[in-house]
Amino acid sequence: MLSLWLRRLSTDRIVRLRKHETSVPLVVTGKRGNVEVVTAADDAARQLGLTSGLALAQARAMHPGIDVVAEDVEADAALLDSIADWCLRYTPLVACDRPDGLLLDISGCAHLYGGERELIADLGGRLEKSGFAYSLAIAGTIGAAWAAAHYGEPASYACGEESSVLAPLPLSALRLPPATVASLARVGLKRIGGIIDLPRAPLTARFGPDVLRQLDRALGHDHEPLTPRLPVAPYVAEQRFPEPIGREEDVLAITVRLARRLQSALEHGGDGVRRIELSLFRTDGVVRRIAAGTSRPLRNPEEIRALFVERLAALADALDPGFGFDMARLSVLVAEPCPPEQIGIAGGEDTAELCRLIDRLSARLGPRRIRRLVAQDSHIPELAETAMPAQAVNGDTGWSTFRRYRNEVDLPPRPLRLLARPEPIEAVAEVPDGPPLRFRWRRALHEVVAAEGPERIEGVWWSEHGGPARDYFRVEDKSGLRFWLFRAGLYRDLAHGAGAPAWFLHGTFA
Amino acid sequence: MIDQLRQRLQALQKAPGIEGRPGALPFGIPAIDTMLSGGLARGTLHEIAATGEAHLAAAAGFALAVAKRTAPSPRLFWVSEDMAFAESGVPHGAGLDAFGLAPEQLVVVSTTHRRDLLWAMEEALRCGATTAVIGEMRAGAIDGVAIRRLSLAAAGSGTLALLLRTEPPGDASTAATRWVVGAASSIVPGTPRVAAQLVRNRRGPTGTWILEWSDSDGQFILATHAQPLAAPALDRPHRQVA
Numbered sequence: 001m002l003s004l005w006l007r008r009l010s011t012d013r014i015v016r017l018r019k020h021e022t023s024v025p026l027v028v029t030g031k032r033g034n035v036e037v038v039t040a041a042d043d044a045a046r047q048l049g050l051t052s053g054l055a056l057a058q059a060r061a062m063h064p065g066i067d068v069v070a071e072d073v074e075a076d077a078a079l080l081d082s083i084a085d086w087c088l089r090y091t092p093l094v095a096c097d098r099p100d101g102l103l104l105d106i107s108g109c110a111h112l113y114g115g116e117r118e119l120i121a122d123l124g125g126r127l128e129k130s131g132f133a134y135s136l137a138i139a140g141t142i143g144a145a146w147a148a149a150h151y152g153e154p155a156s157y158a159c160g161e162e163s164s165v166l167a168p169l170p171l172s173a174l175r176l177p178p179a180t181v182a183s184l185a186r187v188g189l190k191r192i193g194g195i196i197d198l199p200r201a202p203l204t205a206r207f208g209p210d211v212l213r214q215l216d217r218a219l220g221h222d223h224e225p226l227t228p229r230l231p232v233a234p235y236v237a238e239q240r241f242p243e244p245i246g247r248e249e250d251v252l253a254i255t256v257r258l259a260r261r262l263q264s265a266l267e268h269g270g271d272g273v274r275r276i277e278l279s280l281f282r283t284d285g286v287v288r289r290i291a292a293g294t295s296r297p298l299r300n301p302e303e304i305r306a307l308f309v310e311r312l313a314a315l316a317d318a319l320d321p322g323f324g325f326d327m328a329r330l331s332v333l334v335a336e337p338c339p340p341e342q343i344g345i346a347g348g349e350d351t352a353e354l355c356r357l358i359d360r361l362s363a364r365l366g367p368r369r370i371r372r373l374v375a376q377d378s379h380i381p382e383l384a385e386t387a388m389p390a391q392a393v394n395g396d397t398g399w400s401t402f403r404r405y406r407n408e409v410d411l412p413p414r415p416l417r418l419l420a421r422p423e424p425i426e427a428v429a430e431v432p433d434g435p436p437l438r439f440r441w442r443r444a445l446h447e448v449v450a451a452e453g454p455e456r457i458e459g460v461w462w463s464e465h466g467g468p469a470r471d472y473f474r475v476e477d478k479s480g481l482r483f484w485l486f487r488a489g490l491y492r493d494l495a496h497g498a499g500a501p502a503w504f505l506h507g508t509f510a
Numbered sequence: 511m512i513d514q515l516r517q518r519l520q521a522l523q524k525a526p527g528i529e530g531r532p533g534a535l536p537f538g539i540p541a542i543d544t545m546l547s548g549g550l551a552r553g554t555l556h557e558i559a560a561t562g563e564a565h566l567a568a569a570a571g572f573a574l575a576v577a578k579r580t581a582p583s584p585r586l587f588w589v590s591e592d593m594a595f596a597e598s599g600v601p602h603g604a605g606l607d608a609f610g611l612a613p614e615q616l617v618v619v620s621t622t623h624r625r626d627l628l629w630a631m632e633e634a635l636r637c638g639a640t641t642a643v644i645g646e647m648r649a650g651a652i653d654g655v656a657i658r659r660l661s662l663a664a665a666g667s668g669t670l671a672l673l674l675r676t677e678p679p680g681d682a683s684t685a686a687t688r689w690v691v692g693a694a695s696s697i698v699p700g701t702p703r704v705a706a707q708l709v710r711n712r713r714g715p716t717g718t719w720i721l722e723w724s725d726s727d728g729q730f731i732l733a734t735h736a737q738p739l740a741a742p743a744l745d746r747p748h749r750q751v752a
Binding site: 364369373387397418452478 | 629723
């Protein structure tokens with residue numbers, strides 16, 4: 001377990017944004033209650049005795065020459081997120097330890113860098129080059145690593161000797177609430193070593209269960225879960241490059257190579273790709289992530305390449321390799337059981353071809369633009385069917401049920417095109433409950449020459465937002481245009497205090 | 511040498527759908543089929559325009575009726591701009607089903623730009639996984655090159671390409687046929703009737719017909735009622751009907 005503490009995150013962020021270096025002490029301030037207080041200070045300011053928690057007025061009185069910048073919590077969080085993204089190059093299990101730390105589960109990953117000490121050196125070197133002050137520690141547990149990073153030597157290594165590393169550290173290194181630490185200090189317990197061998201029952205009775213739980217977690221007697229920032233992909237393939245790459249063809253070629261590696265793993269697991277992501281790690285620490293979805297489980301590297309060809313073509317901003325990418329990772333975000341390929345079943349080829357087409361279009365235009373109609377279990381016309389992303393539609397679309405229902409109840413004709421929402425019209429009817437004589441829709445007046453109906457569709461009376469009953473009419477106007485209109489509300493309900501009925505146009509017939 | 515080049519040139523210039531016809535799609539109406547020498551050619555682009563924006567549903571119905579004849583269970587691809595779906599409504603599955611088109615076989619694509627629409631149409635035509643591709647466009651001219659590309663893509667796979675337009679376009683077109691379709695008053699209330707006008711036909715004369723939807727046949731038939739019928743096709747009498 002690796003704990004990384006960026007102790008000057010906010011001031012480093014501000015210094016990085018500046019073009020030229022200054023030696024003026026810098027403090028970051030924010031409002032706490034009614035007081036403007038220092039929330040972070042750089043090394044120069046700290047040497048002057050300006051620590052976080054000090055009121056700004058007091059700090060200014062002590063040192064009028066300091067540079068003061070307002071805090072920006074969101075920017076700090078975004079910076080931490082991007083550092084977490086960048087740390088994905090070391091391990092897929094990266095958790096944010098807000099506000100200014102990261103936790104990396106590096107078990108099984110360190111050998112890629114030649115060992116844990118080499119990994120620390122690599123990580124530290126890159127952070128230093130980017131201008132971040134850091135301190136990090138590797139230990140067997142999250143608690144011990146955190147304590148060593150925050151209170152021990154920078155870049156310490158404490159695997160297997162957690163208790164001896166923890167013993168001299170203050171109790172606040174156990175991540176206890178300040179009140180608990182203060183009350184422990186009142187009885188003379190200041191170091192972790194002081195409570196390791198104490199009888200457990202009185203300690204819990206007096207200071208609550210937190211103290212021993214944190215201690216057990218730090219010593220590895222109790223399990224502490226790590227919550228990774230991003231879900232862990234079931235299948236991952238990655239490649240580091242000795243020379244950074246930048247051209248699109250190279251990126252696609254490496255995608256195919258990684259997909260080939262994934263293919264055998266996927267075949268072994270009997271899975272196929274439903275959603276896949278390509279992460280490109282730029283040399284300057286920026287990570288580009290490009291995801292693509294598929295409409296059926298895929299394994300073929302060429303088909304995966306075809307998806308990314310469309311994704312790269314559709315990127316709003318170009319790939320922008322900067323000085324090049326030095327690592328690429330292909331991770332399967334969603335895998336689904338994929339039956340072995342069947343060839344030669346009638347119609348199967350066409351379906352596969354259609355799926356490929358849907359995937360290509362979805363990758364370029366966005367999955368929500370390629371849709372299929374799915375029948376829903378509702379009698380309200382606009383809710384009776386929805387257009388779902390074609391990639392998400394699998395198996396039954398409900399139309400066989402709909403046909404059974406239509407034949408059972410002898411459903412009156414439905415329009416060919418349905419407006420997204422019914423449009424209000426001004427209509428004049430001969431008798432209150434009858435079809436309209438003429439109506440005005442989108443400023444054009446239509447004289448009704450023939451009408452069929454009504455077909456009454458009750459509102460959702462069991463719901464508060466159900467709306468009134470509707471009487472649908474099929475009407476034809478003088479020029480032969482056929483419309484589907486309805487009157488929302490019934491005149492007989494006027495007596496019960498309902499609003500006046502209104503007319504709407506809902507669809508057009510051929 | 512020059513002969514060889516000529517032959518190559520001829521092979522390159524071969525207009526899709528005229529010489530190398532991948533099969534015609536008969537309407538089942540002799541009067542129309544003879545004019546088209548067998549029916550609408552597959553593997554080419556046909557333009558179907560509504561007489562006005564209000565008549566778009568009739569034109570769409572006509573296009574769907576044509577698309578329906580491409581296969582026993584036609585697979586349809588309907589590409590349109592967002593605005594078109596918002597203005598004229600989205601295809602309604604229950605209505606399509608009554609029309610004899612299985613809604614589960616329809617893929618609806620909406621795009622933001624004309625450019626994307628043409629690209630999506632071309633991809634769909636080229637892949638040939640569907641039997642018909644309908645592209646719906648609002649008013650505005652289309653690049654002749656784009657139409658040519660669509661025609662070539664359709665010729666490659668033998669898919670029927672239909673361009674549905676809201677207004678009769680004024681521009682010249684390289685499409686095989688151009689139809690102007692509007693709604694017509696029905697005699698039996700509730701039976702759709704359309705007035706279909708063949709205004710451009712690369713293979714022969716043009717004409718106008720009143721068609722009526724027949725539920726029992728599941729297709730348009732020639733309206734037989736004594737309605738004011740359109741004049742016979744006279745515009746190019748010198749052309750022989752094949």
